[in-house]
Amino acid sequence: QKEVEQDPGPLSVPEGAIVSLNCTYSNSAFQYFMWYRQYSRKGPELLMYTYSSGNKEDGRFTAQVDKSSKYISLFIRDSQPSDSATYLCAIISGGGADGLTFGKGTHLIIQP
């Protein structure tokens, strides 16, 4: 079982729709949770960072963490064509070693 599972998609939705992106993880020691957006030929750009269960909102983006279920989500409201990209979940276990464990990334397409 991979440590972080993420559906690679592609996920195609119409402009204006609410997008839900998800990851599951297996290691209960994971403490810090991030979502990155990556455009083609660019590095990952940090969107959301959180370390506790619950919701965190930033503009059109909401990150949700459920540590009891080992499940994290990213919601995008009022999706725009410019949101078309690959979205990566990344997790840190903490305890002094903080290299990121990534999911494979979900390729999101917002149709105009």
Next chain:
Amino acid sequence: GAVVSQHPSRVICKSGTSVKIECRSLDFQATTMFWYRQFPKQSLMLMATSNEGSKATYEQGVEKDKFLINHASLTLSTLTVTSAHPEDSSFYICSARGGPVGGPQHFGDGTRLSIL
């Protein structure tokens, strides 16, 4: 803010060549820098963690003599792929963290390495 610059973006070279990749934090001091590698259709995988002025910590299965990491200042880390072979062809990307352990990491744009 939190800009990381990685150079070069693309390298094509012959087998046996050594290749150096630079990673710079432009507007913050990076106490720790990380190097990742990504093969096609795979996740980004951590190769090593480097702290300024210290030896890098390599992940299991990553050859430290093959992938030399130097983190001589708070804004620069380099990865040298020594005597590169075709199986070293991959996408290499660095990240930098300016805050405490567990804090967010900011990425460069990566280097596409192709060994002929």
